[in-house]
Amino acid sequence: EVQLLESGGGLVQPGGSLRLSCAASGFTFSSYAMTWVRQAPGKGLEWVSAVSGSSGTSTYYTDSVKGRFTISRGISEDTLYLQMNSLRVEDTAIYYCAKGPPNYYGSGSSGWTRFDPWGQGTLVTVSS
Amino acid sequence: QSVLTQPPSVSAAPGQKVTISCSGSSSNIGSNYVSWYQQLPGTAPKLLIYDNNERPSGIPDRFSGSKSGTSATLGITGLQTGDEADYYCGTWDSRLSVVMFGGGTKLTVL
Numbered sequence: 688e689v690q691l692l693e694s695g696g697g698l699v700q701p702g703g704s705l706r707l708s709c710a711a712s713g714f715t716f717s718s719y720a721m722t723w724v725r726q727a728p729g730k731g732l733e734w735v736s737a738v739s740g741s742s743g744t745s746t747y748y749t750d751s752v753k754g755r756f757t758i759s760r761g762i763s764e765d766t767l768y769l770q771m772n773s774l775r776v777e778d779t780a781i782y783y784c785a786k787g788p789p790n791y792y793g794s795g796s797s798g799w800t801r802f803d804p805w806g807q808g809t810l811v812t813v814s815s
Numbered sequence: 816q817s818v819l820t821q822p823p824s825v826s827a828a829p830g831q832k833v834t835i836s837c838s839g840s841s842s843n844i845g846s847n848y849v850s851w852y853q854q855l856p857g858t859a860p861k862l863l864i865y866d867n868n869e870r871p872s873g874i875p876d877r878f879s880g881s882k883s884g885t886s887a888t889l890g891i892t893g894l895q896t897g898d899e900a901d902y903y904c905g906t907w908d909s910r911l912s913v914v915m916f917g918g919g920t921k922l923t924v925l
Contacts, residue, residue, distance in 0.1 A: 724860075732919065797846070798847070804862075
């Protein structure tokens with residue numbers, strides 16, 4: 688069974704940093720792209736970032752987090768990370784990781800919204 | 816404001832059929848596959864449809880997807896009260912190299 692377990696959320700002050708983790712199991716981690724999606728309280732889904740499979744050489748970000756967030760894949764562990772720096776109040780949300788499409792889809796291509804399954808999410812609150 | 820446009824809400828009676836639309840542009844829906852997600856209250860989203868009209872294993876054939884030009888549609892037949900949820904469309908945008916989601920549609924089964 689494929690499982691994704693996020694951790695690392697919490698309360699942080701504006702300007703602070705957090706590192707989210709997503710532990711993956713039940714599938715060949717390197718064979719799939721991975722993604723982070725967030726949902727502010729009472730709002731819709733907002734895509735944050737994605738990384739290609741294998742060594743994760745291709746990364747993509749939504750404009751509002753470029754230069755502040757960094758997505759990466761563990762080198763020896765089946766874990767997805769999201770390093771979040773210079774956090775803002777508007778980054779407050781539940782952050783979900785999801786398994787993306789298999790590598791044969793290519794990087795940053797049509798079909799890159801085949802996100803299945805999703806983790807349970809971790810709450811990030813940015814407040815003073 | 817989302818680039819992909821969905822109606823904020825739709826409703827129908829149990830047993831009936833409902834469709835949810837998702838409108839985009841040539842650089843996103845017009846040239847890429849569309850996915851659909853269901854988010855039940857208080858839970859993580861679940862993939863319902865990928866590659867315009869494919870269902871992951873375990874998703875009943877009451878759920879269907881289609882695409883024409885720069886619009887996509889999710890269809891749900893034989894509505895059940897358990898289908899009450901928020902539904903989102905999503906696709907890749909080739910010009911911006913980003914994933915886009917629609918604003919979401921709340922389905923009420925009357």
